[in-house]
Amino acid sequence: MKQVWIVGSGGPENLQLREAPDSQPQAGELRVRVRASGVNFADILARKGLYPDAPKLPAVVGYEVSGFVDAVGPQVNTAWIGKEVLCLTRFRGYADTVVVSQNQAFEKPPALSFEQAAAIPVNYLTAWQLLVVMGALEPSETVLIHNAGSGVGLAAIDIARHIGATIYGTASAGKHAFLQQRGLHEAIDYTRLDWTREVARLTQGRGVELITDPLGGSEWKKSYRALRHTGRLGMFGASTATESKLPGPLKLLKVGLGMPWFNPVALMNQNRSVFGVNLGHLWHEAAKIDAWMKAVLDGVSAGWVRPHVDRTFPLAKAGEAHAYIEARKNTGKVVLVV
Numbered sequence: 001m002k003q004v005w006i007v008g009s010g011g012p013e014n015l016q017l018r019e020a021p022d023s024q025p026q027a028g029e030l031r032v033r034v035r036a037s038g039v040n041f042a043d044i045l046a047r048k049g050l051y052p053d054a055p056k057l058p059a060v061v062g063y064e065v066s067g068f069v070d071a072v073g074p075q076v077n078t079a080w081i082g083k084e085v086l087c088l089t090r091f092r093g094y095a096d097t098v099v100v101s102q103n104q105a106f107e108k109p110p111a112l113s114f115e116q117a118a119a120i121p122v123n124y125l126t127a128w129q130l131l132v133v134m135g136a137l138e139p140s141e142t143v144l145i146h147n148a149g150s151g152v153g154l155a156a157i158d159i160a161r162h163i164g165a166t167i168y169g170t171a172s173a174g175k176h177a178f179l180q181q182r183g184l185h186e187a188i189d190y191t192r193l194d195w196t197r198e199v200a201r202l203t204q205g206r207g208v209e210l211i212t213d214p215l216g217g218s219e220w221k222k223s224y225r226a227l228r229h230t231g232r233l234g235m236f237g238a239s240t241a242t243e244s245k246l247p248g249p250l251k252l253l254k255v256g257l258g259m260p261w262f263n264p265v266a267l268m269n270q271n272r273s274v275f276g277v278n279l280g281h282l283w284h285e286a287a288k289i290d291a292w293m294k295a296v297l298d299g300v301s302a303g304w305v306r307p308h309v310d311r312t313f314p315l316a317k318a319g320e321a322h323a324y325i326e327a328r329k330n331t332g333k334v335v336l337v338v
């Protein structure tokens with residue numbers, strides 16, 4: 001089989017294609033011949049040595065794939081063989097073959113291409129947890145989606161639109177027209193404007209009920225202040241870490257030092273709440289993930305889940321895929337194809 005390895009921390013040139021013997025499924029596992037692998041911002045952080053959850057380098061990263069099952073391990077129903085699936089992978093998704101636990105695999109809806117299916121697991125499950133499970137977004141409320149043009153951002157727009165909420169989003173200006181077509185009501189260029197002022201202007205100073213924030217560090221302080229009373233802040237990433245000019249792990253230190261400390265009395269008196277989301281720490285909650293995935297795949301059938309693949313790259317060109325995202329060129333998902 002072919003795998004793309006991160007051979008050391010640094011630039012995209014550290015992604016290298018290598019051959020390895022085919023993995024064999026053990027008890028409870030399926031082997032998937034991969035057709036498409038989702039690229040996530042976390043993979044870029046891992047390559048830069050800025051992702052605490054990443055496997056020790058050298059390693060094969062990749063959190064999600066689509067493809068078909070060609071072998072199963074002991075205690076697995078052989079009816080899986082030949083089925084088209086989309087899967088969460090606890091790494092090793094940057095490959096043409098991967099072995100996964102059967103509870104991380106879901107049947108691919110026939111209406112989706114393999115590329116679209118690979119754009120579903122991480123983005124839609126994260127957005128579902130943020131907006132529905134923990135954010136409890138209501139139709140009468142307003143949500144601010146930071147990085148609205150990212151994979152998670154577009155998934156969040158689909159879900160907020162389905163709920164019927166008012167949707168604001170921050171993104172680079174070149175993405176605004178497309179995001180508005182997708183359902184964003186107000187697009188804010190956070191690279192040029194103070195987005196907090198824009199939110200205050202749009203809400204007559206009241207703030208919004210829900211903010212999904214993957215920026216991290218001191219941005220979380222700003223997001224907290226932009227909440228309306230009864231507002232919720234969902235924190236789920238630290239993309240601003242890559243912007244610091246400091247070397248290696250010092251980048252994370254800067255983000256850490258900028259973080260807010262939340263005071264329970266202030267939370268009570270301001271009627272606000274804060275929560276964190278890390279899908280990569282939910283492997284032990286398979287029943288929850290299964291239920292959320294069912295809701296998302298029902299959304300595919302109903303037509304409101306619309307995975308958007310911005311661009312595909314051949315597996316061997318994974319470095320180019322990373323560079324494309326780091327240049328902020330993507331609107332929605334970037335996928336590696338075999």
Ligand SMILES: NC(=O)c1ccc[n+]([C@@H]2O[C@H](COP(=O)([O-])OP(=O)(O)OC[C@H]3O[C@@H](n4cnc5c(N)ncnc54)[C@H](OP(=O)(O)O)[C@@H]3O)[C@@H](O)[C@H]2O)c1
Nearest residue numbers: 040041126150151152171172214236237239277278279328
């Ligand atoms: N906790 C979790 O479970 C979880 C799960 C998935 C993703 N995440 C987090 O959610 C965020 C989005 O992830 P994703 O995979 O959906 O992103 P993605 O599709 O790879 O898109 C990244 C986009 O984020 C924006 N961005 C913001 N800061 C950036 C920076 N410093 N460098 C490059 N681009 C930057 C850019 O768009 P604009 O410039 O237009 O904004 C870029 O196009 C990341 O922070 C990621 O770590 C967390």
